[in-house]
Amino acid sequence: MALETAAGMPPIMGFALVGALGVGAQWLAWRLRMPAIVLMLLAGLAVGPGLGLFDPERDIGPLMQPMIAIAVAIILFEGGLTLNLESLRGAAEGVRRLIFPGALLGWIGSALALHYVAGLGWASSAVFGGIMIVTGPTVIAPLLRQARLRKRPAQLLQWEAIVNDPIGALAAVLAFELVLVMQAAESFGDAAFDMISGIVVATAMGLAAGWALSEAFRRAYAPEYMKVPVLFAVLLGVFALSDYVLHESGLLAVTVMGIWMANAHLPSYTELRRFKEHATVLLVSGVFILLAASMDLETLSRLDWWSAALVLMVIFVVRPVTVMGALAFSNVPFRERLLVAFTGPRGVVLVAVAGLFGERLVSAGIEDAALLAPLAFALVAATVVLHGFSLRPMARMLGLAGGNTPGVIIVGGSQFSTSLAQALLKHEVEVLIVDGNRGRLSSAREAGVPVFYGDILSEAAEHGVEIMSFGRIVAVSDNEAYNTLVATDLAPEFGRENVFQLKQAKQEKRRHALPPTLGGRPFAAGMSFLEIARHMRDGWSVKSTALTEEFTLENWRETNPDAAPLAELDDQGALRLLDENARLKAEAGTRLFWLGPVKEKFAERTASETTD
Numbered sequence: 001m002a003l004e005t006a007a008g009m010p011p012i013m014g015f016a017l018v019g020a021l022g023v024g025a026q027w028l029a030w031r032l033r034m035p036a037i038v039l040m041l042l043a044g045l046a047v048g049p050g051l052g053l054f055d056p057e058r059d060i061g062p063l064m065q066p067m068i069a070i071a072v073a074i075i076l077f078e079g080g081l082t083l084n085l086e087s088l089r090g091a092a093e094g095v096r097r098l099i100f101p102g103a104l105l106g107w108i109g110s111a112l113a114l115h116y117v118a119g120l121g122w123a124s125s126a127v128f129g130g131i132m133i134v135t136g137p138t139v140i141a142p143l144l145r146q147a148r149l150r151k152r153p154a155q156l157l158q159w160e161a162i163v164n165d166p167i168g169a170l171a172a173v174l175a176f177e178l179v180l181v182m183q184a185a186e187s188f189g190d191a192a193f194d195m196i197s198g199i200v201v202a203t204a205m206g207l208a209a210g211w212a213l214s215e216a217f218r219r220a221y222a223p224e225y226m227k228v229p230v231l232f233a234v235l236l237g238v239f240a241l242s243d244y245v246l247h248e249s250g251l252l253a254v255t256v257m258g259i260w261m262a263n264a265h266l267p268s269y270t271e272l273r274r275f276k277e278h279a280t281v282l283l284v285s286g287v288f289i290l291l292a293a294s295m296d297l298e299t300l301s302r303l304d305w306w307s308a309a310l311v312l313m314v315i316f317v318v319r320p321v322t323v324m325g326a327l328a329f330s331n332v333p334f335r336e337r338l339l340v341a342f343t344g345p346r347g348v349v350l351v352a353v354a355g356l357f358g359e360r361l362v363s364a365g366i367e368d369a370a371l372l373a374p375l376a377f378a379l380v381a382a383t384v385v386l387h388g389f390s391l392r393p394m395a396r397m398l399g400l401a402g403g404n405t406p407g408v409i410i411v412g413g414s415q416f417s418t419s420l421a422q423a424l425l426k427h428e429v430e431v432l433i434v435d436g437n438r439g440r441l442s443s444a445r446e447a448g449v450p451v452f453y454g455d456i457l458s459e460a461a462e463h464g465v466e467i468m469s470f471g472r473i474v475a476v477s478d479n480e481a482y483n484t485l486v487a488t489d490l491a492p493e494f495g496r497e498n499v500f501q502l503k504q505a506k507q508e509k510r511r512h513a514l515p516p517t518l519g520g521r522p523f524a525a526g527m528s529f530l531e532i533a534r535h536m537r538d539g540w541s542v543k544s545t546a547l548t549e550e551f552t553l554e555n556w557r558e559t560n561p562d563a564a565p566l567a568e569l570d571d572q573g574a575l576r577l578l579d580e581n582a583r584l585k586a587e588a589g590t591r592l593f594w595l596g597p598v599k600e601k602f603a604e605r606t607a608s609e610t611t612d
Contacts (some may be wrong), residue, residue, distance in 0.1 A: 014059040018293075021047065022285025037139055037348055037384055040285055041377065044292020056294050065359060068290060071283040072356045073239040073254045075349060076173075080258020094152070094332040095159040098340075102160070102326035103167050106133045109318040114375075118310040123183075124361060124369045126175040131353050132314070132346070132379070133168030135161045139347035139384060147392040150400050151466040153336045157343055173252045174199070176357050183364050202242050202249035206256030209238045213257075214264035284348045291355040291373055303374050310375065311382045319344040335398045343391055345383045351376045406471025406575070407431055411456050411486050413440030416532050416595070417476055419542040420566065421449040423593055427544065429575055430469055434461065435477070457489055467493070472577055475501040475520065478529045487520030496520070500577055502529050524595060525564035526580035535595065542566065544593045553584055556592065563596030 009017070021043045029036035047054045056064045111129030114120045120128070140161040144154050177198050213234055216222055222230050238257055243250035323341035332340075354376035361369030395401035407430030410417045421431040421444065433444045434456045441451045454461055456473075473494055475483035483501040491499045499520035524532060545556055556563075568576045571589035578584070584592070 009054065009059050011060050011063065014054060014056070017047065017054055018286050018289045019282075022289045023282070025289075026285055036285070037288070037380060038388075040288045040348070041292055041381055044289045045295065048293030049295050049297050054293050056290050060290075064290065064294075068287055068352070068356055068359075070236065070239070071287045072352050073251055074235065074283055075287070075352055076251055077235055077254040077258040080255045080260075081262045093330055094156050094327060094336075095163070097326045097330050097332075098156065098160040098323065099163050099167065102322055103133050103164055103171065105325050106318070106322040107171055109322055110314065113310055113313045113318050117313050118306055118371070118375065120368050120371065121366065123179040123366050124358075124372060127172055127179060127357050127361065127369075128354060128372050128375070130171030130173075130175045131168055131350055131357070131376075133164050133171055134349050134353075135164060135344050135346065139345045143343075143345060143387060143391055147395055148401060148406065148469055149339075149391075149395050151469070152332070153339050153395070153400050154466060154469075156332070156336065156340050160340075172353055172357060173255065176360070177249065177252065179361065179366070180364055183366075198249050199252065201245060202252040203256050205238060205242045205245075205249075206253040207260055209234060209253070210257040210260030210264070214261055214266055217266055218264075284352060287352040287355070288348045291351055292377065294355075295374060295377070302371060303378055307371075307375060307378055311379055314379060315344070315383060315386065316342075335400060339395060339398055339400055342394065343387055345387045346376075346380045347384075348380070351380055407469050408575070408577070409434060409456065409465070409470045409473040411435070411473065411475040411483070412477025412479075413437065413442075413444055413451070414476065414478070414529075414533070415443060415536045416542070418444045418447050418449055419536070420474075420593075420595075422447055423542040423544050424567075424575075425449065427569055427591060429569070432465065432470065434465070456486055470494075472498045472500070472575070473520075474523055474577065475499075476523065476529065476532075478533075480529070484519040488518050491520065498577075500579065502532070503527065503580065521577075521579040523577065523579065524566060525578075527564060532595070535597075538597070540595055540597050542593060542595050544569075544591050546591045547588055549588045552588075553592075560594065560596050563594040565592060565594045567593040569593070 022040060025039035025043050026036040029039050048056075060067070107129050109129075110132040111122075111125040114125035114128055115122060135157075140157055144158060149157075181198065213231065216230075217227055235254060235257070239250040239254050241250075242253035320341040323344075324337060327337045327340070351373070355373040358369045358372035361372070392401060408424060410421060410431065410433045413433050413435035417433050421433055424431050430450075432450050432452055433441060434452045434454070435441050436453070436455045438453055441453060444451050452461065452465055456465070471494065473486070473490055475486040477483055480502070487499045487501045500523035501520040502524060503522040503526045527535075545551075547553055547556065565578050565582075565584055567578055568585055569591040570576075570585070570587070576582075
């Protein structure tokens, strides 16, 4: 009761409110198909400066800053855990250019804009300019899904966001360390020595912790169920110890630790990825709500016309100059450079890191650093809203947009796969057949169907398949276990409602059946691969029929009593794959895709006119 104040809410209620608002905003954004950061910003500002219901400084008190510091440390570790150097070496020339020298150009340009437009001092400008390199990996993915760009510009934006996330954080940490050292040191020589020694100590601790943890995991010194808890405990220990040995060096140490572990080729990397994904969702949303609720009307009122000018300068000058300069004389076409140049959404990582560093710089006597958090909020809100509405139209104008209907990835080459793909392609639904056996792809190649030779779960597919263009995946190979593996592994990526597979064989006893957490939704009316293969040998194929006022769903059922419905395409271009329990729509204008025997004549004349 000692921490509870008369004017506020108990700390436990504050923690619960932050969790509910953060996760609730992300869930609601998923339902509404919009960037979560917009709803989190509105929620935080509403309960904080808007209604005055929650003030983190008042209701949580001295625990708030350590909580944010630990959360940012975990976020930066997660950023380091995404930086796979082998993937970077194998990335396209455009991606490498956007990182080197793009990150440096962005840092310099942002710092100059902060100093000369927003009027910040060089210390605050250097730190915040480094953070502004990050283009929001948690924001760019939903925007790309919504815009459905062509492969190369989508890859450029996606990989820039992923790789520049840790690089931007690292740049900000280095600038922050330099500012603190310059503040404390009496001469330039002392500052340089303290700076170099700080970098060396933090880097050495991060490398040592990353190496030791990687070796422990590789040699099975920790059981599988303990790996994530051990990782979390070591991460907190490295952060705390590095900060204790050398003030404010913990963020650099955990970032380096994450980069080492990302390149250690650990067999348990999947579990580590789950940790970072869950930690990101919880911590990023929590930090964002805390920082938004911490804004007061006085601080927000300091966002004047010069702040608006800074946001416009960053969006329309700094970002385009950075991208055009980095991609100059590269093999990236001009239209793609233009699209990337005017697409740079910032995300919650920018706000989280800016909020923490702003507080630390203010404590060090740099008063204008109090503007970092509100400027970060303004930049994030402006870029997310602007690019959320402009990316798709601009891509269409430049001829870089994909189809209106999200495509379908068919895993497993076969006669059925080719027939299904041909039927969907006739109606402008993008399709890709994936198989690790070249022979199974021969019929699809001959039919002109796009194919990818390789395992859909491999790293080659991660870089070679334009995932953003596809919204559904169907596993129809002859290997039931592989279908289940594909559906289970890709369900978090596509959403479980969009992952399908051929029905698994029934078990005589329920306790022998696979748990419902494995596999996808049963496709093709619950038929197995052998049943479908037998039908295909008997002359069946995948056809489509347009339902009209004259030829209804009942007419189709009467005409094709043996047919198995596979998918529906409505008059708005929305594709719906059907599981064995799905109810068919009966509206006129819906096109039904089905597997059935080929007939020369139909009972209804309208059917012959609307079926292909």
